[in-house]
Amino acid sequence: MDLPRSFTIRESSHRILNPFTPEKLATLGAAIKLRKGASVRDLCCGKGEMLATWARDHDIAGTGVDISTVFLAAARERAAELGVADQVTFVHGDAAVHVAAERVDVAACIGATWIGQGVAGTVALLERSLRPGGVMLIGEPFWRAEPPSQEAVEACHARSREDHETLPGLISLFDGLGYDVVEMVLADEDSWDRYRAAQWLNIRTWLDANPDDELAPEMRAELSADPLRYTRFERSLLGWGVFALMKR
Template identity: 70%
Template sequence: MDLPRSFTIREGDLRILNPYSPEKLATLGQVIRLRPGMSMLDLACGKGEMLCTWARDHGIRGTGVDISTAFLEAARARAAALGVADRVGFVHADAATFVADEPVDLATCIGATWIGGGVTGTLDVLDRSLRPGGMLLVGEPYWRLDPPDQETVEACYARSKDEFQSLPDLVRLFGDRGWDLVEMVLANQDSWDRYAAAHWLNLRTWLDDNPEDELAAELRRELTDDPARYVRYVREYLGWGVFALIKR
């Protein structure tokens, strides 16, 4: 059980594996009012940057879960570098079925709602590990503009227009599922740019170093096509944010 190697190549040495800047990640930790000793479960945690920096900055403790062995290795190294390895741990497991040993104060899934088959299912997955009155964080794309055709939809990583919501519809969905939206921190086009463009440099650097690799042709096509697709479609049509929810 692991992610395809192309994921680790594309992400390279990035620490935040979504369209967030370090400043936005720090803002999120501040506005949800983290306190020392709070417990956190981060499903599909990637390289663990959120858990590690919040443990350092706010004194929380917690567990990150991911299927990528490479990402988890980076997460453990980051925890050691920040001096928080005694407060955070990382587990190689399927986030879709993982349940915390004890209910947590904060359960999160940032940019990986595929673990529950979409937003609704992921709320249920997270809720299994949440204490009564605890908080969920969900990171999810949304339509900034209504996509005019299927070409735009597919260029924005969706199979159908219904795979993502508009921001008002996403907020309404949370309420319909019985959750109060109590905070949100949204990415902007600049933070999208930083994330997308970092992939291009990672791909080019890897291709220069590995021209004969079996993945070279596939990743060469991606690097050729992705910048134009991103500026034409993703940058204009797709938003992204993290939403803090407490059950009614």
């Protein structure tokens, strides 16, 4: 049980595996007013940057769950680097079926709502781990503008227009699920650039070092097409943010 190698190649230099800068991640932690000793559960935690930096900055305790052994190894290294290895734990497992043994103060899924087959299912999954009065964090893309064509939709990693909500549509969805939106921190074009453009250098660096690898043709094709696809469609059409929710 692991991620395909293409994911780890694409994300090799990243600590944050979504279009957030370290500053925005810090803003999120401050915005939800994390208290000392709060318990945080992060499903699809990636390289654990949120848990590790929040443990350092807010003295929280947390557990991250991810399917990638490569990402989890990086998460443990980062926790040790920041001196918080005794506060955070990283578990290899399927986040789609993970429920905390003891309910937590903050339950998060940042950019991986596919684990619940969409936002509603992921909210239901996280709810099973969240204490009454706790804060849920959902990271999710949304349409900034109406996609002009099916080509544009697919360039934004969607199969159909209905795969993503608009920002007001996403807020309405949370409301319909019985949750108040109490904070949000949104990516901007610069943070998108830092995330997506860095992937191109990661791929090129890997290709230069591994020209005969069986994945090389696939990664070469991605690098040849992705910068134009991103600048033509994704950069202007697709937004992304983390939304803090509290159940009514």
